[in-house]
Amino acid sequence: NAGVTQTPKFQVLKTGQSMTLQCAQDMNHNSMYWYRQDPGMGLRLIYYSASEGTTDKGEVPNGYNVSRLNKREFSLRLESAAPSQTSVYFCASSGQGSNTEAFFGQGTRLTVV
């Protein structure tokens, strides 16, 4: 089982460039999430999608946009990258109901110079 797959694994951007991080899950989960992980700060939720066709802001949405393309895919876009967006980004998915396990992808390490 592939689980949650993210691409790319590594990326270096120049300030002002744009890029899209891709995420796909094969577990038929309704909910999908994008987190960023910074040293000493744990994981912080950027955006989430509770079901196909819906997206909502998390803790730190500024500078990002998302698209829930279909039930499997949830992408994160940086329109104009800034050095403060240097981070490791994780996509996750979970099934229906409360308190359900979240499954994470392997992460994308993004550096903005």
Added chain:
Amino acid sequence: GENVEQHPSTLSVQEGDSAVIKCTYSDSASNYFPWYKQELGKGPQLIIDIRSNVGEKKDQRIAVTLNKTAKHFSLHITETQPEDSAVYFCAASTGNNNDMRFGAGTRLTVKP
């Protein structure tokens, strides 16, 4: 909103010893407390969780305790092994993953 604090930030133990990681939370409405293990270069993976109607839960060498009155919960790993070396995150939520808040993480090193 919820605030989760986790201690210590780093922990080094000898193989076979026990390790304890502690977390506190601020929102009394939180009722779900998962623990994630993150190995180098990988995403976090759920290792154990506890709900507010339970005070303790065990799974082989891993146990979690919850004190709702004091708003703290702890992860206990007994008979540690080198493969337990990883970063561990605690988290708290009111039941929806979209309001889950994570602690800053504890880097556990188990020395052979």
